[in-house]
Amino acid sequence: MLHEGGGQVEEMHCLVSELADVVANERVMLDECGDLLASTLAMQVNPVTQLKYYLLYLEVEENSLRTHLIQLKQALRKGEQPISVIKTHA
Incomplete structure (x- = not known):
């Protein structure tokens, strides 16, 4: 039973790690979108x-x-x- 619980914790850790990577990438893309929007507004x-x-x-x-x-x-x-x-x- 302990082994199964350890596997679930490891799986959860992997999922949380993946989610953290996705969030970090989304943040970078949001910052880039903000920069592009500011540039577009400056040109208009x-x-x-x-x-x-x-x-x-x-x-x-x-x-x-x-x-x-x-x-x-x-x-x-x-x-x-x-x-x-x-x-x-x-």
Whole structure:
């Protein structure tokens, strides 16, 4: 009788071990699904948000050009040759 009980315990241990492996694999797949969902949502930003980001980008570019212009004016006032030149796109 003890032998049968030991066999059941061993079988139960194997089943629990298998279940633990399945749960671990499921957890990995759930994490991957979450990452994929986040990536998908990031790619589907609505047009209003895209416009806001673009306007922010343009504002940063404008401020950068203003700063560059101030530096050029200062160099010209001092009679120095400006170090950098703004490249224009054709």
